[in-house]
Amino acid sequence: MSNQQLVTFLQKNWEAAGFSTPSLIQSEVYEPITDGKNLVGVAPTGSGKTLAYLLPLLNKLKHKEANQLLILTSSQELAMQVVEVTRVWLKGSDLQVLPLIGGANIKRQQDGLKKKPEVIIGTPGRVMELMTSKKLKSHQFKTVVFDEVDQLIQGQNLQLIQRILKSVPQTVQRLYFSATADKVLSEIQQIDNDLVVVDVSKTDKSQGEVTHFYLEISERKKVDSLRRLLNLPAFWGLLFFNQLNDLGAAEQKLLFHKLPVASLASDQNKQLRKQAIDKLKKHQLVGLLTTDIASRGLDVEAMPFVVNVDFPKTEESYLHRAGRVGRMGNEGIVISFVTTQELAGAKKIAKKLGITLEEVYLYGGMLTTEKPEKTEIKNKKKKSKVKRRK
Template structure:
């Protein structure tokens, strides 16, 4: 495969310190050289983006307008794929234009006037511009639906099907997936012609060693556990939540505790989300709080930890979350914060994935396998002794010793006094 790449691409390959092509890259390179529809299924972090980009870019003609359309389920993924595509496209003097919702549409229209060969974006905005005839769907040589398993399960699938209807029947459609499970029942709606399925999940060897672990902790103490983790040396993690509201509440508590972190959620602007991704990538903070919006496609180099503040509801979501670590042979750990009930659900997911689950503890500035006593976590306890005088008596007032009868009488007297006061009060 590498020998078939243009010389300028071979230099780019070496510049990125890539070694041998991955299995999905080898197989798709051969298939996409022909004009046929393909569903490519490969584990997260196995190089799927380049697997379809390289063969498809070689088929494009410079200066002939939009010929390759790549659709993704989120703005972050679209921006990231565009970042990957640009250096390879520039080597062939091809132009890339991103078309995503939430961004300035006028600026995007200005970009389309330059007749970019590659358009990358989200389905809603792309369909809008196709209907406005700003994107020429009939000119497309290929349509890529990346993270198609996610797209099928979201509202974006309606817009994606709208895009599919606008392209020529003979235009090849390439679906890319990490699991392929949710796509099987939708094949007839997605592909207009016969589709070749390439699933290298069982053969792929790019996945690094990933530990699946949990810390048993009640919900009310999870923010404290995050605080401990954040102060562990060299700790850096994506922290996943099931809801934006819980994410926001935990973010406020971490701010109160003085724990530096960033958030990546659907209620943020595109600019805020882009800034969070960039700052986390550059290591400015150790925690990036997100929902499943950050579980697909995002690639952070040398990320070792994924923390699940909430256990996902579906096994597929667990697969995508854990896919942020262990990419291209690197190691990683998925650390779930669970109570007893959630632990049962987590064990079930791990069994389905045929993985091993181990218990961990955050203590003494480390993530350890053996439980350390609370006193050791908080440091040595100080025993406070009362100061005594030279004769051994306490400096504080000494209690007057009384016989049991005297104590009872005093107690009774006090009680009668209180009752009298109370009665007088009511009488008054």
């Protein structure tokens, strides 16, 4: 793929973005997508998967032909992120994109459909609802993209995906993307078996250096340690919890200490969630407390830290959380709080992922990989970066 293969407005946007060469996944899938192949695309988090499918598909769009492209995502946050990216790349054209997500005003979405947008981006429930009511003409679609497909084929989403696939024409092009799609390939092939698999997860080198640490800590000291981390001068990032109750309790305590934090949770309305993400991107927060809802697709430029306040329950969860840092060549640090009882399980998950977990200590207002003697702690000056063992 080269920018010369793109239509004029995409070429200009490519140059405006300062891109020189496409990432590996973008190069590998461009021709098969352009040729109308059905495929599964697998690439690491932060390797440019969204643009990998967007560029060849936007390049094929025809003006004033409604509903040519449908992109389904696993969450409202990911849908809006893809909408933002799509709008940037459609600059200079007359093509339109419309988000169809749950929690938003459905009447406004119905009015938006009357304007015949070429691109629809949404969550399965709302898309199916509008297809069922005949407001969204499913027979018009030429391509359907399933972003974070491993999430889309779980639970209730799977039934919705199967219904959507039955609603669109049999000739529709089908594209499935995720960093961990290879782990659910057999499940994908059960609903769709005519697929080319493009997997660059072993050869892609676009991810920057990400260092993985663990902080051994008791359950009752987690929030206090989190408060101390958030007070480090250069700290800002995502703070992951496994349970909403624990997230809410931690947020209250941190706000009591007047720390600029917010939460991103599934029980919040769309506006609150958007505000929280925007504040983090503008560096108005030092920490955004969340669950795995933010582990997919949330792209915050050059964010330095991810903290697993609760250690992830699965390899996939760790991989996607950690994927919020080190994106497109940037460096990042992942710190996991673990209790003594959790340590063996945490190391087992890290080993399966090919990750080395190094112990880190939080003493005297600094992070260090060298355990300081108690007599030395008082003399430590506050530092915000990890001091590495020589």
